[in-house]
Amino acid sequence: MLKLTTYPAAFGAPSASPFGVKAMCFLNMAGAEWEMGSSADPRKAPKGKLPVLVDGHTVIPDSEDIRSYLEQRFSVDFDEGLSAEQRAVSRAIIRMCDEHLYFALVCDRWLIDANWEILREEFFGMIPKLVRRFVTKKIRQQVRASMQAQGMGRHAVEERLTRADKDIRAIVALLGDKSFLFGGSPTAADASAAPMLAAIAGSPTETLLSKRVNDDAPLMAYLERVQYALYP
Numbered sequence: 001m002l003k004l005t006t007y008p009a010a011f012g013a014p015s016a017s018p019f020g021v022k023a024m025c026f027l028n029m030a031g032a033e034w035e036m037g038s039s040a041d042p043r044k045a046p047k048g049k050l051p052v053l054v055d056g057h058t059v060i061p062d063s064e065d066i067r068s069y070l071e072q073r074f075s076v077d078f079d080e081g082l083s084a085e086q087r088a089v090s091r092a093i094i095r096m097c098d099e100h101l102y103f104a105l106v107c108d109r110w111l112i113d114a115n116w117e118i119l120r121e122e123f124f125g126m127i128p129k130l131v132r133r134f135v136t137k138k139i140r141q142q143v144r145a146s147m148q149a150q151g152m153g154r155h156a157v158e159e160r161l162t163r164a165d166k167d168i169r170a171i172v173a174l175l176g177d178k179s180f181l182f183g184g185s186p187t188a189a190d191a192s193a194a195p196m197l198a199a200i201a202g203s204p205t206e207t208l209l210s211k212r213v214n215d216d217a218p219l220m221a222y223l224e225r226v227q228y229a230l231y232p
């Protein structure tokens, strides 16, 4: 039985990590039998991040490598039927979501005080109350520093929205009137874009960014379709 280690459910998603949800989608798309792994401590992961997939003695960190592994292991192609041009667009969409939109989500979750107050209890409720504020303050400082280094944390909330909005418009334009990004069936790009957008929409308090997604009815209908198809 394959084991997926990722963060537990939070804010209406089956994992707090959109990469964890993406990996779940891939497992389901591959038709794999899988279960959740026991520890969700990223410090124990081979690359210090989650998700990690374990298949017997094989350990696969990173959702991108989990995808490649599953496609090979189950002889499936998550982009079946797509042209070379569509595959190129898919690749760019996945990169945009994973390497740009994700950081807007991280800033929204961790840097906006109202969200942080709720996130602290949701993510770190297992830390004894007496030391929770002290420990989590340090973790928040590390996240703030990493967002400064990455760059997204240097933008004001409104600037972050402007940047993320351009990504969201690109996804909406690609989707058009279709059920999924490349037609009537979900592909790898849906498994990446939808969990990321759903995590943004599921913000613990309303933010400019979460409102942008939540107010877009056709986009929300798309997120529901992907959830129903890939991680019900």
Ligand SMILES: N[C@@H](CCC(=O)N[C@@H](CS)C(=O)NCC(=O)O)C(=O)O
Binding pocket: 016, 017, 018, 019, 042, 048, 049, 050, 051, 061, 062, 063, 064, 098
């Ligand atoms: N490229 C990785 C990114 C995974 C990732 O960023 N995971 C975050 C949670 S969403 C994490 O585990 N962070 C822990 C840390 O940085 O200490 C993937 O696609 O799996």
